[in-house]
Amino acid sequence: MRVFGIDIIKGSVRSKSRRPMYALIRMEDGDILGEGEVTGFRLFRILSEEKPDILAVDSLQEIAIDQHDLYTFLQALPPSVRLVQVTGGERKESLGKVASRFNISFNRFDPFDEARTIARVAGLGAGAEVVAFENTSEIIVSRHRSPGKGGWSQNRYVRKIHGSVQQKAREIEMALVAAGLRYRKKETRAFGGNSRVAFEVAAARDQVPVSTYRGADVQVRISGKRLDRITFRPLSGKPRHLIVGIDPGTTTAIATLDLDGNLLALSSSRQMAMSDVIEAIYRVGKPLVIASDVHEMPFSVEKVRRAFNGIAYSPRQDMSVETKHELTAPFRYQNDHERDALAAAVEAFRSYRNKFQNLIRRVPPGNDLDEVKAGIVRGQSLEQVLSEMKGRPIRPVVEAPKMEIDPRTDERIRILDGTVKRLKGVVKDLQQDLQKKDHEIIRLQGRIKKIRSQQDQVFRRDAEIIKRDAIITGLKKRIRREERNSEKLRKRVKKIRDHDKAGPGEQEVMLKLLPSLTREGIRALSDELGIKEGDLIYVPRIDSWGKNAARELAGSGIGGLLARLPRSSRFDPQLEAIFRDVSIPLLSAEMTGVQVKGGIITVPRDRLDAAIRAWDDQQRAYEREKKKTLLEDIYREYRTERGKEMKKVG
Secondary structure, eight states: OEEEEEEEEEOOTTOSSSOOEEEEEEEETTEEEEEEEEEHHHHHHHHHHHOOSEEEESOGGGTOSSHHHHHHHHHHSOTTOEEEETTOSSSOOOHHHHHHHTTOOOOTTOHHHHHHHHHHHHHTTOSEEEEEEEEEEEEEEEESSOOOSOOTTHHHHHHHHHHHHHHHHHHHHHHHHHHTOOEEEEEEEETTEEEEEEEEESSOGGGSSOOOEEOSSEEEEEEEEEEEEEEEEESOOOOOEEEEEEEOSSSEEEEEEOTTSOEEEEEEESSOOHHHHHHHHHHHOEEEEEEOSSSSOOHHHHHHHHHHTOEEEOOSSOOOHHHHHHHTTTSOOSSHHHHHHHHHHHHHHHHHHHHHHHHHHHSOTTSOHHHHHHHHHTTOOHHHHHHHHHTOOOOOOOOOOOOOOOSSSOOHHHHHHHHHHHHHHHHHHHHHHHHHHHHHHHHHHHHHHHHHHHHHHHHHHTHHHHHHHHHHHHHHHHHHHHHHHHHHHHHHHHHHHHHHHTOOOTTEEEEEEOSOSSHHHHHHHHHHTOOOTTOEEEESOOSSOOHHHHHHHHTTTOSEEEEOOOTTSSOOHHHHHHHHHTTOOEEEHHHHTOEEETTEEEEEHHHHHHHHHHHHHHHHHHHHHHHHHHHHHHHHHHHHHHHHHHHHHO
């Protein structure tokens, strides 16, 4: 099998100026035939010339912008080339996770190493084939050029083109008949022959004995019939091995984990028979271990285990609720039944976890770790599993001969003495090896010390550079902060200018919007438009207001405050007194006829002037009343003090 693996080096399919450059790895039966950098155009030329079995990628976004672009890409591929996404179909995984399944490591910062890994795992059966077309092809035979407007030989010229289209269509029809393919034909008659002939063939594009053609008068285009949506077909049909936890009862719960401990499915139902349980598990994968949360496995769980011929697992003693909570803490579940099933599956995985981790160091790269783990769980040795996977015959296990013990002469002592001597020799050899390794460790530690000393020198030499980099970083942050402040001020100036430009006509007066009569509202208006002396301010609601905020606004020297009356249909006397004391008009928005259009607030000039005149009349009466009250208070105080003096005189 020939596999091409690609990974993007630079550029992007979304960019018009920087088209993508790919790292291309050619691989056949696990051996690398060549590698290099190619453009998209060069890639298609190589695919057309060499026609590999698989073109593998780790993400479809590296070759197509959207689904329409992907259809175009697949249409341009040679019919025999399959596009495979090694990270999966609808449910994607990372390339690192896929590679770890085959015990393969790579440098994710090296595009060539990634492309090499992509080609390798695709050759091992990872990923899913991208399917965009049905098993139906469409062949269009049409004119390659227009007849034009006409001339002395127009009829002869048109008859020649249409006759060529008809002749080419007949040749294609004969080829389809010879290949035994079913088809439907639709002809468009024209002067001298056909202007267009369409064939709908019941076969895939690679099975149609016709190729795309462009001649002087005729062109032939063959394409597959698109599916409504792009689908994914697993490259390997092998189901994945599972660790399944089951909690039977009135409500049956099922939890399935893969051999890496990842949760694949978790469900529970009151209406689930054993056949439904088996079907639900089968949809996810192939159970390897069936687990229960109690020491004695329930009969219903045992039936499921026998149905799949799985390995039974049960804890040494019934799990406590605290243990179940601890085991299932990283996961999410809906009820206690799902928790129990999940706890059983997790506990079973933990019992095999150390074995699985040791296998990673022992299994050569390029082998499916899931298959190896499954064989180990079933009781096979690592050598047996690898031999079966590679198709090599397994060496038979030679059993030790059974010793016949003579009761009169016991040979066991002699055998054990020989075993002891042999083991002493093995120990001596191991001690010598250990001594050699100790010497090697001392030598390597000295080398490491020397390398670290050289690195320290480099670090001291580069300390000044690091210090300058830190200073530059700090200055850049300061510049960005100042730029944000400048941008904020520019926006404020623009908003003020826009407000000034949107000035009303001679019959209207502009108002500034105050969100609320609070310090926060005053601060927001000041930051947005500013509050200047003589400004007219509009407040939509005055149900809640602050005394300090009202005094602050009244002390700023504004021209007046227009507000919607509260439910009582009159202003709060305390609020009115604050504005009366500083002689700033407090007017009703209903009386003045305030109009709000978008962000512009205006009031008719004549109604505003009338309201201010009415307020001025009330203000003069208020001041007269205030002076009168002040004189009465002074007179009352004088009489009190005079009465006290007369009492003293007698």
